[in-house]
Structure formats: C-alpha cells, structure tokens
Amino acid sequence: xxxxTMTVNGMERSGTVEGxxxxxxxxxxxxxxxxxxxxxxxxxxxxxxxxVNGSSVKSCxxxxxxxxxxxxxxxxxxANGADLHPMQEAFREHHGLQCGFCTPGMVMSAVDLANRNxxxxxxxxxxxxxxxxxxxxxxxNIVKAVQAGARAMGGGS
Amino acid sequence: MNDFTYHAPTSLDDALAALRGAEGGTLIAGGQSLLxxxxxxxxxxxxxxxxxxxxxxxxxxxxxxxxxxxxMCTHAQVAGSATVxxxxxxxxxxxxxxxxxxxxxxGTIGGSLAHNDPAADYPAACVALGATIVTDRxxxxxxxxxxxxxxxxxxxxEIITAVRFPVPARAAYAKFANPASKYAVAGVMVADGPxxxxxxxxxxxxxxxxxxxxxxxALRGSFSAEAVAGIGVSSDGMLSDTAAGAEYRAHLVxxxxxxxxxxxx
Numbered sequence: 001x002x003x004x005t006m007t008v009n010g011m012e013r014s015g016t017v018e019g020x021x022x023x024x025x026x027x028x029x030x031x032x033x034x035x036x037x038x039x040x041x042x043x044x045x046x047x048x049x050x051x052v053n054g055s056s057v058k059s060c061x062x063x064x065x066x067x068x069x070x071x072x073x074x075x076x077x078x079a080n081g082a083d084l085h086p087m088q089e090a091f092r093e094h095h096g097l098q099c100g101f102c103t104p105g106m107v108m109s110a111v112d113l114a115n116r117n118x119x120x121x122x123x124x125x126x127x128x129x130x131x132x133x134x135x136x137x138x139x140x141n142i143v144k145a146v147q148a149g150a151r152a153m154g155g156g157s
Numbered sequence: 158m159n160d161f162t163y164h165a166p167t168s169l170d171d172a173l174a175a176l177r178g179a180e181g182g183t184l185i186a187g188g189q190s191l192l193x194x195x196x197x198x199x200x201x202x203x204x205x206x207x208x209x210x211x212x213x214x215x216x217x218x219x220x221x222x223x224x225x226x227x228x229m230c231t232h233a234q235v236a237g238s239a240t241v242x243x244x245x246x247x248x249x250x251x252x253x254x255x256x257x258x259x260x261x262x263x264g265t266i267g268g269s270l271a272h273n274d275p276a277a278d279y280p281a282a283c284v285a286l287g288a289t290i291v292t293d294r295x296x297x298x299x300x301x302x303x304x305x306x307x308x309x310x311x312x313x314x315e316i317i318t319a320v321r322f323p324v325p326a327r328a329a330y331a332k333f334a335n336p337a338s339k340y341a342v343a344g345v346m347v348a349d350g351p352x353x354x355x356x357x358x359x360x361x362x363x364x365x366x367x368x369x370x371x372x373x374x375a376l377r378g379s380f381s382a383e384a385v386a387g388i389g390v391s392s393d394g395m396l397s398d399t400a401a402g403a404e405y406r407a408h409l410v411x412x413x414x415x416x417x418x419x420x421x422x
Contacts, residue, residue: 002163019163019205020195043193043260044337055233055262061192062263065163066185066207109258130339131257 004068008033009077017064024048026064027074035075035104039133046132049105050074056112058131075104078111087111087149096145098136106132106142114150122147158195164206169213169293169316172206176314179204184316186229186268189260214267214318219244222351223324225291228267228317232256235266245286247328247420251278251346254332256339267317273365275306275396276340278332280366281359283320286328287352291319305364325350329420331413332360335400342401343409345369347417349380356385356414361406363396372414382419385411 005014008031015030027033027050039047041060048060051073078085084092087107097103106129113120113128120128125146126139134142164175176182182204185191194200208214214229219240226235235241236253255261255269255278269279270290282288283299290297293316302310311317328348332341341360348355354376356369375384390410395403 019161020158041196043189043256046257046259049259056259057263058259061189061260063163063185063188063192063205065165066188066209068165112258112262128258131259 002065002068004064006067006069007071009073015064019063019065021064022060023050023052023062023064023067023072024059026067027059027072033074033076037101037104039101039105044131044133045102046105046109046129047102049108049132051108051112054112054115056109073108075108078107085111086152087114087146090149090152091142091145094141094145094148096137096142097134102132102134102136106134106146110146110149111153113146114153118150118154120147120150158192159198159201161202162204164204165210166206167210167212169211169318172208172211172316173293173314175204175206179206182206184208184271186265186271187231187263188268189256189264190268190272190274208267208316217241220321223321224248225319225321226266227319229265230267232261232264232266232269233258236261244324245322245328247325247330247346247348248282248286248322251282251330251332254278254330254334254339260339266320270302270320271309271311271317273303273307273309274340275363275365276335276342276344276360278330278341278344278359281341281344281346281357282322282330283357284366284368285346285348285355285357286322286325286350287348287355288323289321290317291321292317296321303366308365323351327421329417329422331416331420333409333413343406343413345410345413345417347376347414347421349376349421353377354380356417358410358414361395361410364394369410369414376418380418380421382415385414385418388414 037047039045043061166172180203183202215227232252232255241249325348330346332344343361344359356372390407392403392407395406397403
C-alpha cells in the first residue's frame with residue numbers, strides 16, 4: 001500500500017493508505033482532523049473544502065495519493081491558538097452559521113477567495129460560493145461575513 | 158470505489174509504460190470527472206496513472222495566430238490567464254463558468270476533453286474555434302476528435318499534451334447551466350475565426366457536441382442576433398432528462414445561440 005507524506009497545517013504527516021483513499025478520509029480517519037466534513041460526497045456541497053498548495057479543492061474528490069508531497073491546510077490550521085483567523089472571526093461576528101456543518105468548507109473557500117480578491121463584491125462572493133451549500137442561513141449573513149473577513153485579512157491569509 | 162494501483166510518473170514515456178503495463182489502466186488529470194464515476198463504480202480501473210507530475214503538460218503560450226493551452230492547465234488557470242483573456246476572452250469566460258471554484262482549481266482542459274461528457278463546456282469551444290487536440294503522437298482536428306457521448310478519437314494509450322486554439326475575430330459562449338452541477342443544459346459557442354463562422358452546441362444532445370449548420374449559414378449572410386432568431390431548432394435527438402425535456406432543450410439552443418451572437422458584439 002502506498003505511503004503518503006504531506007505538510008498538513010504546517011506539520012509533516014505521513015500515513016499508509018490505499019490508492020482509493022480519499023484525501024478527506026486521510027485527514028479525518030488517519031490524522032483525526034475531523035473539522036473537514038463530508039456532506040454529499042459528490043463534489044456538490046463543499047463541506048469538505050481544504051487548501052492544497054494554496055488553492056481550495058474538494059477533498060472528497062481528491063485522492064490522498066494525489067496530495068503526496070503537497071502543502072495542505074484544513075480548518076484546524078487557520079486559528080492562531082485561541083485567536084480565531086479573521087475569516088472565522090467574521091463568521092462569528094456576522095452570524096454566518098447556524099448548525100455549522102457547512103462552515104469549515106465555507107471558511108476555507110472564503111479564505112481562498114480573499115487571497116485572490118481582497119475586497120470582493122456581494123456578487124463576487126455569491127458566485128464564488130457556488131460550490132458551497134448551506135441549508136440553514138439563506139447565505140445572507142455568510143456573504144456579509146465573507147466580505148468582512150476578506151477586508152479584515154487585508155489581502156493576506 | 159474499488160482499489161487500484163496508483164502510478165505517479167514524471168515523464169510521458171513512463172506514463173505510457175505504466176498505462177500499457179496495466180490490465181485495465183486509466184489516466185487521471187484533475188480527477189473531477191474520473192473520481193465521481195469511480196465512486197459510482199461506472200469505472201473500476203486496475204491502475205490509475207497520474208499526469209500531475211509529468212513535465213511539459215502545463216503552460217499557456219501566445220503563438221500569434223493561436224493560443225496553446227497545456228493539457229494539465231486547470232480551468233482556473235485558463236480563466237485567469239492574461240493571454241487567454243486578451244486573445245480569446247470567450248474561452249476565458251467559458252472556463253470561468255465550469256462547475257464551481259473548487260472544481261475549476263482541480264479540473265483540467267485535457268481531462269475534460271479526454272472524458273468528453275456530453276454536457277461539458279470545452280467541446281463546444283473546441284469545435285466552434287476549430288481547435289486542434291495535440292497528443293503524444295499526433296494532432297487531431299476537433300471535427301474528428303469528438304465521436305459521441307464519452308467517445309473520442311483517442312487511442313487507449315494516447316495522452317493529450319496540449320490544445321491549440323486559433324484566435325478568432327470574435328467569439329462568445331452562452332450557457333443555460335444546470336443549477337446544481339453547472340453542466341450545460343444547453344451551451345452554445347459562436348465563433349467567427351480562421352475556421353469560418355461556427356456555431357457549436359453542447360449539453361443538448363446525447364451524442365455530445367454538434368454544429369448548427371443553418372445558423373452558421375445565416376450568420377455568414379448577416380452576423381447578427383436577428384439572423385439566428387428565426388431559425389427553428391428541431392428536438393429530434395435532443396436529450397430529455399430531469400433537467401429539461403427535448404423540446405425545451407431545443408428552445409434553449411436557439412435562445413443561447415442568440416445570446417452568444419449578441420455577446421460577440
């Protein structure tokens with residue numbers, strides 16, 4: 001069985017996986033990083049979004065072996081100790097979540113957008129969140145949170 | 158998903174050797190089409206050969222009369238490329254409308270074309286623009302490449318290395334997207350370029366991309382939305398599924414064609 005080694009949230013992590021092991025399963029089952037969620041398992045909902053080499057991807061539609069050697073960031077890698085990441089803080093401040101199931105993917109997707117666009121318009125945020133589904137909030141406060149979080153990030157992660 | 162042996166070659170030769178040595182091998186680029194169908198057991202390869210580490214399959218170059226896109230370029234790279242935006246803005250806009258942001262960050266032009274989903278966007282762009290599919294062993298004209306749903310001219314062990322798009326005088330893509338998947342319910346690329354005036358339709362037919370000759374003739378006479386507005390589209394051969402019936406799809410083709418011509422300016 002293949003062995004994979006990747007940098008996850010700044011730490012080198014290795015594991016023995018099957019070829020078919022999904023990246024999300026490697027993160028959750030092998031590394032215990034259960035902040036990344038599995039919702040639909042069909043690339044639609046975005047609960048599983050993580051960053052691979054700085055770009056947001058759906059970890060339910062990536063193989064662990066594809067991320068061998070990559071730099072991976074999950075929701076657990078954003079906060080600095082007890083200090084929330086500016087995007088997490090913006091979601092808290094603007095009530096951008098209710099049940100919270102979609103939130104890790106929403107935040108990781110939003111951070112990728114903010115890294116590309118420091119001051120996204122409401123339209124740009126809504127377009128970017130095409131691949132992140134929330135069944136609680138109606139998106140309104142999520143959009144406000146993403147705009148505020150992007151501004152708070154000031155063009156950097 | 159059945160298990161498989163994974164290969165991560167760094168050269169085309171090694172990729173070809175791995176593919177040929179496998180009982181039932183397949184290539185993986187970004188995996189955004191392959192992995193979903195493997196999860197459904199619609200594909201169960203014994204070996205999966207990744208092209209991610211193969212040198213020479215990336216990059217976008219401006220060749221004057223054409224733009225060449227490396228097979229492993231992601232949709233996000235095509236959409237964000239200053240070269241593509243400057244020379245063939247319709248292609249950049251089309252790539253920016255594929256799936257969602259995360260699919261665009263992982264999915265590639267080569268993977269999409271090798272898969273040839275009948276509702277994918279790239280087939281319409283390739284046929285309308287008269288693109289050439291470059292492989293490890295030959296060049297294939299788009300007109301010869303697409304051979305029906307999930308069928309292409311590729312041999313079993315053939316690898317797409319790049320796609321060459323002639324620069325058109327004007328072109329635009331209009332898509333009526335499935336709201337869940339963003340696949341085309343009907344997508345029409347209109348181009349006026351070196352290959353002539355072409356109208357290519359994706360998403361509407363179970364046979365994949367096709368051209369609308371009547372619209373092309375009309376646009377040659379007068380390149381205007383009015384020229385195509387009155388042309389009826391037959392529902393014969395159109396897909397009928399939960400997203401849209403055949404008659405509705407035929408109607409959408411006419412509407413998208415008109416919008417695409419209008420967007421050509």
